[in-house]
């Protein structure tokens with residue numbers, strides 16, 4: 001695989017399994033779907049950062065309940081859902097973890113940028129440790145399944161928190177494939193704020209057998 005010359009998340013090569021998975025969701029996504037996901041992400045951050053008066057709480061709760069009822073009327077099975085399946089978008093169309101914008105990639109290394117919002121804050125404007133682990137699972141998982149490798153699943157993920165991970169600043173995440181032994185893939189990741197090391201991780205991913213879900 002040729003290293004990418006310039007940032008362009010939507011050109012990240014997808015293995016056939018993931019290309020089909022993502023293209024199927026893209027084909028079914030209605031106009032405006034990504035705007036809904038962006039709004040939901042902003043809503044999470046706005047709710048986490050606010051201390052509103054009671055009348056604002058009541059109004060926002062009613063609006064949210066309206067939105068929930070609208071969406072719940074169109075509930076589908078997991079196979080049919082769109083959420084999280086738009087692999088060519090930073091954040092792949094989900095709001096569980098912050099959008100990971102891939103800046104460069106090879107078959108064995110990806111570099112990306114991520115900014116955690118207030119939604120992922122633990123305390124003191126520092127990102128919750130579980131959210132850092134979530135980001136590493138995303139980044140290492142992306143790399144594990146890059147370059148036509150069969151889909152895999154995380155079997156173990158160890159995170160070392162080296163310094164506080166700040167909210168609201170662009171951070172760099174780097175993931176490397178250290179080696180493969182049969183179905184087992186060993187990966188490592190680092191998260192930095194500029195030069196400062198915030199956290200590092202190592203993970204074991206196991207390729208699924210054909211037909212394994």
Ligand SMILES: CCCCCCCCCCCCCC(=O)SCCNC(=O)CCNC(=O)[C@H](O)C(C)(C)COP(=O)(O)OP(=O)(O)OC[C@H]1O[C@@H](n2cnc3c(N)ncnc32)[C@H](O)[C@@H]1OP(=O)(O)O
Nearest residue numbers: 013014015018087137138141142145146153154155156206
């Ligand atoms: C560009 C690409 C885009 C992709 C986008 C994707 C979305 C974005 C990314 C999102 C990413 C999110 C990703 C997620 O969050 S995935 C969700 C979190 N992970 C899980 O839920 C996994 C749950 N576990 C399982 O399903 C099964 O255990 C699996 C299927 C993984 C293996 O069950 P299976 O029955 O198939 O295998 P086996 O038990 O015979 O084991 C086989 C070998 O492995 C060794 N072993 C097993 N466990 C461990 C362990 N803990 N440490 C060390 N070694 C371990 C074992 O000893 C054996 O070795 P050997 O005896 O052969 O030497």
